[in-house]
Amino acid sequence: MQLETKSAAETRRVGRRIGEALGQGDLIALFGELGAGKTCLTQGIATGLDIKGNVSSPSFVIIKEYRGRLPLYHIDFFRLQTVKEIESTGYDEYICGEGVTIIEWAEKIEDILPEKYFRIELIISGKNKRRILFKPVGEDYERIAREVYENSGAGYLK
Ligand SMILES: Nc1ncnc2c1ncn2[C@@H]1O[C@H](COP(=O)(O)OP(=O)(O)O)[C@@H](O)[C@H]1O
Numbered sequence: 195m196q197l198e199t200k201s202a203a204e205t206r207r208v209g210r211r212i213g214e215a216l217g218q219g220d221l222i223a224l225f226g227e228l229g230a231g232k233t234c235l236t237q238g239i240a241t242g243l244d245i246k247g248n249v250s251s252p253s254f255v256i257i258k259e260y261r262g263r264l265p266l267y268h269i270d271f272f273r274l275q276t277v278k279e280i281e282s283t284g285y286d287e288y289i290c291g292e293g294v295t296i297i298e299w300a301e302k303i304e305d306i307l308p309e310k311y312f313r314i315e316l317i318i319s320g321k322n323k324r325r326i327l328f329k330p331v332g333e334d335y336e337r338i339a340r341e342v343y344e345n346s347g348a349g350y351l352k
């Protein structure tokens with residue numbers, strides 16, 4: 195399942211649909227280079243979780259928490275290098291807890307991701323274009339991905 199958005203606003207809209215479809219304990223792993231739109235998509239997801247206020251990149255603090263329909267734990271591993279460093283943040287205590295967890299730079303923990311998670315890859319395909327690839331791992335996330343994909347309104351790709 196692949197979408198292509200033509201603006202940041204469109205990416206946020208896709209995110210909102212994702213946020214609306216999420217439930218307690220869900221985990222989203224975002225892959226993609228700097229500027230690919232991971233934070234932008236996360237802002238949309240936050241809107242879909244009824245979170246008011248600004249969601250910004252948590253790069254400096256690693257984990258930020260927001261309150262909405264469900265709690266959102268927004269994690270960014272950009273600044274961390276080793277798996278050991280990452281494990282020392284205690285990030286895994288959030289995963290599958292009460293809220294929704296979003297991880298930016300999931301590349302850095304690819305090998306230790308849990309059995310089921312919603313894998314989303316973002317690719318820069320033009321100045322204002324981003325490809326968004328849904329690669330859900332596990333049945334629950336397949337259902338969510340399909341639902342969002344079919345209602346996204348963003349450009350479909352094969
Ligand atoms: N289609 C698009 N989707 C998302 N962001 C876009 C798009 N087109 C341009 N942009 C810009 O790309 C940047 C993405 O930044 P950000 O979401 O912080 O990326 P990341 O968190 O992956 O580093 C923003 O400045 C945004 O305005």
Ligand SMILES: [Mg+2]
Pocket residue numbers: 232233234251270298
């Ligand atoms: Mg970011």
